[in-house]
Amino acid sequence: MRGIARLARELGVSTATVSRALNGNPNVNAETRQKVLEAAHRQGYAPNQAARSLAQGVTRSVGFMIELDPENTAGTDYFFMGVLEGMQNVLVGQGLDLFVLPCARAQDNFVFLQRIASRGVVDGMILAETRRIDQRIELLQSSHIPFVTLGRSDSGRDYSWIDLDFEGVVATAVDRLVGFGHRRIAVTVPTGDANYGPIFEQAYRDNLARHGLPYDPDIVLKAGRREDEGDAIVDHLLSRPDPATAVILFHEVTAIGVYRRLDQLRLQPGRDLSIIGCRSEDAVRFLAPEITCFHLSLQDLGSAAARALLAQLPSSARREPVEHVQQRMPLTLVPGKSDGPRIG
Amino acid sequence: MRGIARLARELGVSTATVSRALNGNPNVNAETRQKVLEAAHRQGYAPNQAARSLAQGVTRSVGFMIELDPENTAGTDYFFMGVLEGMQNVLVGQGLDLFVLPCARAQDNFVFLQRIASRGVVDGMILAETRRIDQRIELLQSSHIPFVTLGRSDSGRDYSWIDLDFEGVVATAVDRLVGFGHRRIAVTVPTGDANYGPIFEQAYRDNLARHGLPYDPDIVLKAGRREDEGDAIVDHLLSRPDPATAVILFHEVTAIGVYRRLDQLRLQPGRDLSIIGCRSEDAVRFLAPEITCFHLSLQDLGSAAARALLAQLPSSARREPVEHVQQRMPLTLVPGKSDGPRIG
DNA sequence: CTGAAAGCGCTTACAG
DNA sequence: CTGAAAGCGCTTACAG
Numbered sequence: 001m002r003g004i005a006r007l008a009r010e011l012g013v014s015t016a017t018v019s020r021a022l023n024g025n026p027n028v029n030a031e032t033r034q035k036v037l038e039a040a041h042r043q044g045y046a047p048n049q050a051a052r053s054l055a056q057g058v059t060r061s062v063g064f065m066i067e068l069d070p071e072n073t074a075g076t077d078y079f080f081m082g083v084l085e086g087m088q089n090v091l092v093g094q095g096l097d098l099f100v101l102p103c104a105r106a107q108d109n110f111v112f113l114q115r116i117a118s119r120g121v122v123d124g125m126i127l128a129e130t131r132r133i134d135q136r137i138e139l140l141q142s143s144h145i146p147f148v149t150l151g152r153s154d155s156g157r158d159y160s161w162i163d164l165d166f167e168g169v170v171a172t173a174v175d176r177l178v179g180f181g182h183r184r185i186a187v188t189v190p191t192g193d194a195n196y197g198p199i200f201e202q203a204y205r206d207n208l209a210r211h212g213l214p215y216d217p218d219i220v221l222k223a224g225r226r227e228d229e230g231d232a233i234v235d236h237l238l239s240r241p242d243p244a245t246a247v248i249l250f251h252e253v254t255a256i257g258v259y260r261r262l263d264q265l266r267l268q269p270g271r272d273l274s275i276i277g278c279r280s281e282d283a284v285r286f287l288a289p290e291i292t293c294f295h296l297s298l299q300d301l302g303s304a305a306a307r308a309l310l311a312q313l314p315s316s317a318r319r320e321p322v323e324h325v326q327q328r329m330p331l332t333l334v335p336g337k338s339d340g341p342r343i344g
Numbered sequence: 345m346r347g348i349a350r351l352a353r354e355l356g357v358s359t360a361t362v363s364r365a366l367n368g369n370p371n372v373n374a375e376t377r378q379k380v381l382e383a384a385h386r387q388g389y390a391p392n393q394a395a396r397s398l399a400q401g402v403t404r405s406v407g408f409m410i411e412l413d414p415e416n417t418a419g420t421d422y423f424f425m426g427v428l429e430g431m432q433n434v435l436v437g438q439g440l441d442l443f444v445l446p447c448a449r450a451q452d453n454f455v456f457l458q459r460i461a462s463r464g465v466v467d468g469m470i471l472a473e474t475r476r477i478d479q480r481i482e483l484l485q486s487s488h489i490p491f492v493t494l495g496r497s498d499s500g501r502d503y504s505w506i507d508l509d510f511e512g513v514v515a516t517a518v519d520r521l522v523g524f525g526h527r528r529i530a531v532t533v534p535t536g537d538a539n540y541g542p543i544f545e546q547a548y549r550d551n552l553a554r555h556g557l558p559y560d561p562d563i564v565l566k567a568g569r570r571e572d573e574g575d576a577i578v579d580h581l582l583s584r585p586d587p588a589t590a591v592i593l594f595h596e597v598t599a600i601g602v603y604r605r606l607d608q609l610r611l612q613p614g615r616d617l618s619i620i621g622c623r624s625e626d627a628v629r630f631l632a633p634e635i636t637c638f639h640l641s642l643q644d645l646g647s648a649a650a651r652a653l654l655a656q657l658p659s660s661a662r663r664e665p666v667e668h669v670q671q672r673m674p675l676t677l678v679p680g681k682s683d684g685p686r687i688g
Numbered sequence: 689c690t691g692a693a694a695g696c697g698c699t700t701a702c703a704g
Numbered sequence: 705c706t707g708a709a710a711g712c713g714c715t716t717a718c719a720g
Contacts, residue, residue: 002713003712003713003714004713004714004715005713005714013690013691014690014691014692015691015713015714015715016690016691016692016693016715016716017689017690017691019714019715019716020689020690020715020716023715025716027689027690028689028690029689029690032689032690044458044462045462046459046462046463047463047713047714047715048398048463048464048712048713048714049394049397049463049464049465049714050393050394050395050396050397050398050403050464050712050713050714051394051398051696051712051713051714051715052394052463052713052714052715053393053394053696053714054392054394054395054398054695054696054697054698054712054713054714054715055695055696055713055714055715055716056696056714056715056716057696059394068425068428068429068432080424080425081412081446084412084446084448085412085446085448085449088412088446088447088448088450088451089448089450092448092450092451097445097460097465098445098446099443099444099445100443100444100445100446101441101442101443101444102425102428102429102432102442102444103432104428104429104432104433104436105429106433106436107432107436114388115390116441118388118389118390119390119391119392119393119396120392120393120394121393121441226626227627227630228629228630256630257630260630282570283571283627285572286571286572286600286601286604346697347696347697347698348697348698348699349697349698357706357707358706358707358708359697359698359699359707360699360700360706360707360708360709361705361706361707363698363699363700364699364700364705364706367699369700371705371706372705372706373705373706376705376706391697391698391699392696392697392698393698394696394697394698395696395697395698395699395712396697396698396699397698397712398696398697398698398699398711398712398713398714399697399698399699399700399711399712400698400699400700400712401712
């Protein structure tokens with residue numbers, strides 16, 4: 001005999017009483033409860049999770065699906081760790097376990113999620129890096145599994161998502177550069193099929209239009225999350241007949257290559273080319289001159305996602321239908337010295 | 345009625361037969377099996393994991409505990425993603441699910457693991473970033489949970505671990521530098537309490553001794569995993585009465601600061617200071633002159649850990665007692681231009 | 689406040 | 705090859 005049954009027998013009470021005591025059920029004599037808790041602690045007893053899930057119909061755990069693609073923002077840097085920290089800070093308080101579920105490159109991400117969803121491994125899911133069309137969303141909706149996505153998607157409807165306020169970032173950046181007299185403002189957009197690519201580019205178009213500036217696809221550059229892509233960016237932008245005088249970088253880390261290439265050309269960030277990064281990354285904090293960029297608390301992002309998920313879990317006492325969180329996290333401008341008045 | 349019972353009734357067979365068909369039990373009529381598989385696929389049925397675990401006594405999942413401490417090597421770069429990729433490549437083939445279990449900074453890592461272990465959430469564990477004294481090892485041993493650690497520890501005995509061959513790295517680096525005529529060879533050792541710190545430093549001492557070189561604590565520098573720590577390293581090393589002429593960097597990324605500071609001083613990597621990085625990181629691949637460093641396949645590291653764990657799981661048919669894997673992954677030297685003959 | 693008992697959804701000896 | 709039934713270790717109405 002093992003588990004709760006053994007504990008119950010040793011204490012001379014029923015398994016029901018042990019269960020109640022352990023689960024904080026108020027209908028237990030204070031002394032009895034004390035006795036049970038002590039014995040459980042002494043023996044290092046904890047209820048078997050599988051049995052518990054089966055009996056209760058919930059797992060008290062949530063999953064966070066990530067994809068192991070180095071192209072992804074979440075795939076590198078401290079991004080991932082920061083977000084997890086924020087999630088844990090919220091979930092731990094609710095007694096929920098967080099399982100990060102990594103989907104390898106070789107695996108089909110839809111099949112991967114299907115397997116998790118159909119076997120009831122978690123009570124809720126958080127998805128990272130949504131695509132513009134993302135079947136995973138419909139899958140979770142039809143499976144009636146509560147979820148929230150990190151990133152928007154055109155798939156599904158009325159679901160919870162948290163995303164960065166790319167529109168706000170681009171609006172602020174363009175306003176600032178236009179204020180400095182720039183009219184040829186280039187932008188880099190990420191490679192890969194995450195939805196933030198199109199969103200970022202659309203925001204760029206919208207904000208140019210707002211200022212009556214023409215959209216020139218020739219200064220819209222695809223760039224991955226690699227420092228050395230910055231070199232090519234500089235070469236391309238400056239070799240135009242009508243060179244760009246400013247650039248907004250989606251992946252801030254490419255600024256490393258941009259700075260280096262400018263240096264080789266005896267040009268100076270902020271004077272010869274104005275540079276603004278989208279989201280501050282640790283890897284560039286040492287750049288001189290300091291780069292103008294936007295700050296985001298990764299912890300806050302993770303916490304927001306976790307809270308949005310909590311709001312949908314049945315455990316939270318709730319009568320009214322779930323309201324979906326659809327939130328763009330604001331980023332704050334951190335002015336540096338990498339941008340300034342247009343010269344010439 | 346739901347789950348397997350519903351499926352069974354619809355098909356006019358018993359749940360036992362459905363279960364056997366789904367689990368590949370040979371004692372099922374081929375036609376029956378076919379019928380069951382089709383129906384299951386059509387309905388998107390998959391056995392409830394909790395019920396399965398309870399009945400079988402195994403979860404068919406393994407956990408990988410990581411700590412969300414930015415000081416850790418694993419906390420940044422593509423390190424973590426690469427390792428996960430390698431693990432998944434092995435585990436997926438075995439039908440095992442991988443749960444990454446992130447322990448937040450605010451949580452006690454021992455209590456965190458205790459909770460997981462006692463509730464039987466996983467069949468086996470992989471621990472990252474072992475400490476010199478690491479109680480988690482004894483915990484898992486006394487809980488009889490198969491595990492493997494990424495990193496060595498003085499705790500426990502006869503357990504499986506995979507680690508980097510820091511000894512080999514340091515031996516090769518020191519040999520190379522001595523061959524270039526260097527005799528004042530500095531080293532940086534990581535901050536934080538992971539065991540690779542002391543291991544790296546000890547290897548350094550041993551290899552100096554092997555060449556009859558004196559150990560001078562003044563050129564053994566603590567350094568975190570931040571680029572800008574490189575600046576201070578240069579200033580310190582060159583300001584000595586007897587300046588170091590070479591340095592081995594534990595965190596290769598600090599080379600960025602080292603290069604920058606040398607440049608400011610009009611000094612040149614490879615000529616005025618020889619530099620060797622321990623493990624090649626993406627962040628420095630663009631450095632000029634190219635840095636001499638050591639290459640490690642993160643995928644291989646992850647795969648090795650997963651295989652070492654598999655060897656301990658009961659599922660693998662095995663009679664003889666488990667043999668523990670204790671493996672130092674070799675790193676291969678990638679010669680660059682950041683080191684060379686001592687001048688002066 | 690407590691216990692006996694049913695039930696959660698599977699798997700698997702056992703019997704045929 | 706198949707089914708009836710027990711059992712995995714919990715939780716929770718139900719009865720007292």
